[in-house]
Amino acid sequence: TCPAYPVIDEIKAQMMKNGAVNAMMSGSGPTVFGIFDDPDKAEFARDQLKISGLSKQTFLTTVSKPGGTKYGKK
Numbered sequence: 230t231c232p233a234y235p236v237i238d239e240i241k242a243q244m245m246k247n248g249a250v251n252a253m254m255s256g257s258g259p260t261v262f263g264i265f266d267d268p269d270k271a272e273f274a275r276d277q278l279k280i281s282g283l284s285k286q287t288f289l290t291t292v293s294k295p296g297g298t299k300y301g302k303k
Contacts, residue, residue, distance in 0.1 A: 247274035
């Protein structure tokens, strides 16, 4: 998918440059997401994506339970 849509790699690279621990495309797209361990870096990366015009929409979310749980088990 990335060779056909180079903007995906551009978005991932920008997230990594701005502090993402990792950046990936979900399944077959169209969502590209970054994982951040610092909320300030996440906000900065979101703002940079908006300014760049690479992304049509940007969202900043959090995990529901930091540390992660599945069915009440760690």
